Amino acid sequence: MRVLVFYPDVFYAIGMDLPTERGYLLDAPGRYRIIIRGTLDAGWADRLSGMTISATRLANGASATLLIGELADQSALVGVLNTLHDLGLSLVSVECVADKAEGL
DSSP, X not given: OOEEEEETTEEEEESOOOXXXXXXXXXXXXXXXXXXXXXXXGGGTTTTTTOEEEEEEOTTSOEEEEEEEEESSHHHHHXXXXXHHHTTOOEEEEEEEEEGGGTO
């Protein structure tokens, strides 16, 4: 499993293979888990590639929104992240929780 974590000032990967290694494919489907600060209505699911939208809480008790779903590739992930940016929403984390290229 690869875990990709995005914070506004830092982007790093935990356990990420080098791009030249087999299994790290930018065009492979993957299941992503995105957490944003604040709340987002479930009506945005279509605009966010059909991701499931649910309310959650951060460790400090602040309200947050969890988006989870399968995206066609990392280009689709960028599209979702751009939409969240355009809406003025703040990212807490982005994780690839399953990658089809790895058979997960």
